């Protein structure tokens with residue numbers, strides 16, 4: 001092979017490889033669904049997900065829950081992400097901004113959402129928006145000194161074994 005042909009061959013290879021290298025940053029509804037699963041979002045935001053061993057009921061996917069989490073912060077309810085995505089952001093770009101600065105009460109792991117890549121957040125947004133009818137919000141959070149009117153899970157501090 002002459003040097004010229006070699007150079008041309010290498011250039012052609014680079015052109016072929018470039019799109020493959022950027023595939024890791026693909027943005028899609030399907031990838032958003034996958035991120036909601038491996039990110040653990042359905043664990044709390046999709047009713048019935050844990051009990052069914054990881055089945056996502058399309059009618060309930062990411063619509064939040066009316067079962068509270070009660071601790072020193074009061075009682076909080078997993079938000080309806082279909083509504084949140086529409087209320088807190090007017091576009092995909094705004095959703096990325098919102099998610100990158102997210103901070104909530106426990107037990108929501110807001111720091112995990114902040115740690116997501118932009119392409120993760122864009123995919124997650126597209127997945128949430130593809131889920132259809134946003135439905136209703138969960139109950140309002142209840143302050144620490146008030147009794148919740150819904151079922152709730154108490155979160156207690158860890159207990160040391162008796163030695």
Ligand code: HEC
Nearest residue numbers: 039040041043044076077078079104105106107108109141
């Ligand atoms: C352990 C349960 C739990 C898990 C896991 C969880 N969430 Fe939450 N999430 C909650 C609760 C509870 C709230 C309500 C917090 C509050 O009222 O301050 C919430 C609130 C939110 C909010 C709304 C914040 C707002 O602006 O009101 C967003 C957005 C959110 N979660 C996204 C996610 C995403 C994305 C994932 C997956 C990466 C996830 N959550 C995983 C329990 C959870």
